[in-house]
Amino acid sequence: MATSQPPLPAGHSVPPRPPMDPPSGVRRIKLQPHETGDPVTPTEDLFVLAHLGIPRVDPAQWSLLIDGLLGRPMTLSLDQLKARPKAIVEGVHQCCGSPMEPTVPTRRVSNVRWGGADLAALLDEFGVDAQARYLWSYGLDGGDFAGTPCDWYLKDLPLARLKAGDVLIAYELNGAPLPAEHGFPVRLVVPGYYGTNSVKWLWRLHLADRRAEGQFASVLYNDPLDAREIAAGQPERRPVWAVAPSRSSWRRRLMRRSRAMRLSRSGVGPGRSAESRGSR
Numbered sequence: 001m002a003t004s005q006p007p008l009p010a011g012h013s014v015p016p017r018p019p020m021d022p023p024s025g026v027r028r029i030k031l032q033p034h035e036t037g038d039p040v041t042p043t044e045d046l047f048v049l050a051h052l053g054i055p056r057v058d059p060a061q062w063s064l065l066i067d068g069l070l071g072r073p074m075t076l077s078l079d080q081l082k083a084r085p086k087a088i089v090e091g092v093h094q095c096c097g098s099p100m101e102p103t104v105p106t107r108r109v110s111n112v113r114w115g116g117a118d119l120a121a122l123l124d125e126f127g128v129d130a131q132a133r134y135l136w137s138y139g140l141d142g143g144d145f146a147g148t149p150c151d152w153y154l155k156d157l158p159l160a161r162l163k164a165g166d167v168l169i170a171y172e173l174n175g176a177p178l179p180a181e182h183g184f185p186v187r188l189v190v191p192g193y194y195g196t197n198s199v200k201w202l203w204r205l206h207l208a209d210r211r212a213e214g215q216f217a218s219v220l221y222n223d224p225l226d227a228r229e230i231a232a233g234q235p236e237r238r239p240v241w242a243v244a245p246s247r248s249s250w251r252r253r254l255m256r257r258s259r260a261m262r263l264s265r266s267g268v269g270p271g272r273s274a275e276s277r278g279s280r
Helices: 078-082 119-126 160-166 213-219 227-231 249-257
Strands: 026-028 048-050 065-068 074-077 086-094 108-116 136-140 143-145 148-151 153-158 168-173 188-190 202-208 221-225 236-237 260-264 267-272
Touching: 026 260, 065 119, 074 078, 108 119, 119 160, 119 168, 136 160, 148 213, 153 160, 153 213, 188 202, 213 236
Parallel strands: 065 202
Antiparallel strands: 026 048, 065 074, 086 108, 086 260, 108 168, 136 153, 136 202, 143 148, 168 188, 221 236, 260 267
């Protein structure tokens, strides 16, 4: 299925696909839920899930394009991103499960510390159009998944989520640069949303008045609604965004430990909780 690809602003071109190593899906689960006892999960113990392989990105050639319903498009290099005030958010990072088996429950969860630039503050500087409702996020990974070709890994999320705070353009994981398998050089981080929405190897953010279309945005990771909900005017499918509440003791333990912190160049200030929200 073709990925939504709005025209790029004048003077911009589609980036070449980085070398992919490996060139196909990766799934490494190192710990079971009851083994995640550390307040912050060590990076080497995090689960690794990549549907389309792992891009090996040259940071000197990387840039982030932000365009769409915005005052003007902007392009940021990694150095420019790091020059901005750094925010640190600690919170639960949870896998949604296999999109090919959406009814099979999984327990892939960790508690990690992200560092990067606050996305809401960045967008405020350039003026978001009042018609913008969704943020489309493009990763540099692409290829074939379950027999369907994908130009790019594309997800969307409601722009209203940014108002709740702590959405980052992240370049650090647990105080160090992102490893390749976790999105180097830059990824989106959306606390309270399943990990599939925190797009890795980020190269484009597009503000739009509608949802994106693509294999991972509008087909997979969307739950069917029942007849009663559809009759009430709801769409036939609901996107899987927010982490579902859980009564299990292991998740309650992690959530009690979860907290958000902000780090500015003048010192550490208070932050908001990064606990999960939503009803899935």
